[in-house]
Amino acid sequence: MEGKWVFTLHAPSIWPFLSYADNRDLRRQIFTAYIKRGDNGNEQDNKATLIRIAALRAERAKLLGYSDHARFVLEERMAKTPEQVYGLLNQLWKPALAVAKKEAADLQAMIRQEGRDFQLEPWDWWYYTEKIRKARYDLDENEVRAYFTLQNVRQGAFQVANKLYGLTFVERTDLPKYHSEVQTFEVKDADGSHLGVFLVDFHPRASKRGGAWSSGYRRQHFQAGQDIRPIVVNVCNFTRPSGDTPALLRLEEVETLFHEFGHGLHSLLSRIHYKSLGSVPRDFVELPSQIMEHWALEPEVLKTYAKHWQTGAPIPDELIAKIKAAERFNQGFATVEYLAASFLDMDWHTLAEVKDVNAMSFEDAALKRIDLIPQIVSRYRSPYFQHIFAGGYSAGYYSYIWSEVLDTDAFGAFKDKGIFDAATALSFRTNILEKGGTREAMDMFKAFRGRDPSVEPLLDKRGLKN
Numbered sequence: 001m002e003g004k005w006v007f008t009l010h011a012p013s014i015w016p017f018l019s020y021a022d023n024r025d026l027r028r029q030i031f032t033a034y035i036k037r038g039d040n041g042n043e044q045d046n047k048a049t050l051i052r053i054a055a056l057r058a059e060r061a062k063l064l065g066y067s068d069h070a071r072f073v074l075e076e077r078m079a080k081t082p083e084q085v086y087g088l089l090n091q092l093w094k095p096a097l098a099v100a101k102k103e104a105a106d107l108q109a110m111i112r113q114e115g116r117d118f119q120l121e122p123w124d125w126w127y128y129t130e131k132i133r134k135a136r137y138d139l140d141e142n143e144v145r146a147y148f149t150l151q152n153v154r155q156g157a158f159q160v161a162n163k164l165y166g167l168t169f170v171e172r173t174d175l176p177k178y179h180s181e182v183q184t185f186e187v188k189d190a191d192g193s194h195l196g197v198f199l200v201d202f203h204p205r206a207s208k209r210g211g212a213w214s215s216g217y218r219r220q221h222f223q224a225g226q227d228i229r230p231i232v233v234n235v236c237n238f239t240r241p242s243g244d245t246p247a248l249l250r251l252e253e254v255e256t257l258f259h260e261f262g263h264g265l266h267s268l269l270s271r272i273h274y275k276s277l278g279s280v281p282r283d284f285v286e287l288p289s290q291i292m293e294h295w296a297l298e299p300e301v302l303k304t305y306a307k308h309w310q311t312g313a314p315i316p317d318e319l320i321a322k323i324k325a326a327e328r329f330n331q332g333f334a335t336v337e338y339l340a341a342s343f344l345d346m347d348w349h350t351l352a353e354v355k356d357v358n359a360m361s362f363e364d365a366a367l368k369r370i371d372l373i374p375q376i377v378s379r380y381r382s383p384y385f386q387h388i389f390a391g392g393y394s395a396g397y398y399s400y401i402w403s404e405v406l407d408t409d410a411f412g413a414f415k416d417k418g419i420f421d422a423a424t425a426l427s428f429r430t431n432i433l434e435k436g437g438t439r440e441a442m443d444m445f446k447a448f449r450g451r452d453p454s455v456e457p458l459l460d461k462r463g464l465k466n
């Protein structure tokens with residue numbers, strides 16, 4: 001192997017390879033290997049296993065009195081029924097597919113411009129998308145990061161909570177903590193009363209797992225008539241400061257900080273009686289977190305916290321415009337490959353009985369029903385769809401976009417009245433953030449928004465409206 005490179009099918013290897021490898025045949029090889037995972041007729045083949053899982057789930061549902069697994073799972077979700085889930089997926093599918101077709105035509109034009117005459121295939125998508133991205137939306141990551149020091153972004157998130165709900169965050173160095181790098185804040189309500197304790201643990205350590213999450217050491221509840229306030233922690237893995245340079249965040253990390261802070265606020269503002277009623281359904285739990293991401297990138301908010309770490313100058317308008325323009329790029333593709341997987345998940349789990357089913361023909365038929373174009377492959381194919389066959393997302397993969405419909409539509413209420421409108425913020429707090437799981441999720445949403453959720457704001461945000 002001297003002088004050679006090894007590429008694997010893992011994310012940090014395959015996606016950069018597909019974006020940058022000029023050799024089309026190698027792109028085809030690695031992509032084909034990727035989509036054949038668990039489908040090679042060898043001892044790692046998952047097809048028989050997934051059929052058995054689907055069959056057992058259908059059987060269990062029947063024993064419990066449900067017609068299929070999806071109905072059994074969804075009863076306790078906000079969506080309630082498969083019809084509701086399909087209804088939402090269908091509303092998004094047509095506009096997303098139309099945009100994806102335009103994107104495909106764009107990529108095909110790029111191929112012709114290069115003087116080549118082949119038809120666009122799935123293994124070409126990342127490569128030509130990267131070329132277009134570079135030509136039209138080039139955002140220099142380092143130029144952007146210079147405006148996002150970790151301290152400023154955290155302070156920006158605290159400011160948003162202050163403007164919305166009147167909360168203040170005072171650092172406490174006298175409280176015990178589990179690691180010296182943790183920072184502790186006492187959170188107070190607008191009237192100065194104690195709301196809870198908020199810990200942040202931002203940097204990677206050898207003993208910490210990857211990713212970012214919000215959890216807690218004590219949940220809010222009432223005990224003997226007394227309101228026991230919560231202790232909440234946000235854990236992340238942001239790059240450390242190095243030398244004279246402070247910790248600088250990439251845009252996705254800025255969104256992550258606001259996202260986890262949103263989960264944190266949901267816990268901190270809780271005002272329920274029974275601890276056991278604190279959880280909310282999976283297709284609702286990301287509303288309080290994802291909605292905070294909207295404030296993070298609002299120009300009005302960016303101007304207050306995104307300041308250059310050396311000059312102190314606020315982020316320039318041109319850079320904000322570039323960031324905003326890039327948000328809609330390639331969204332037809334992203335939405336379509338995600339929705340295809342969501343349909344596939346629902347199709348598997350609305351089977352009343354799994355008998356004599358061929359996994360790959362079943363999948364082909366499912367994707368044909370929605371007219372998926374040949375240049376795009378479902379984000380996951382059945383033999384490696386771990387979310388639904390190995391994780392807890394069976395009849396639940398739709399949750400990500402369901403939540404995004406909710407948060408974008410809910411943020412629309414703020415957009416209409418002003419992003420810091422006091423009455424709207426109070427309504428979001430009392431109807432959603434304080435309630436935990438004490439009411440039906442749809443009822444909470446409607447109490448805030450005054451109507452059913454609408455997909456229009458999400459279509460608009462992703463650039464999927466014609």
Ligand SMILES: [Zn+2]
Pocket residue numbers: 259263286289
């Ligand atoms: Zn989350």
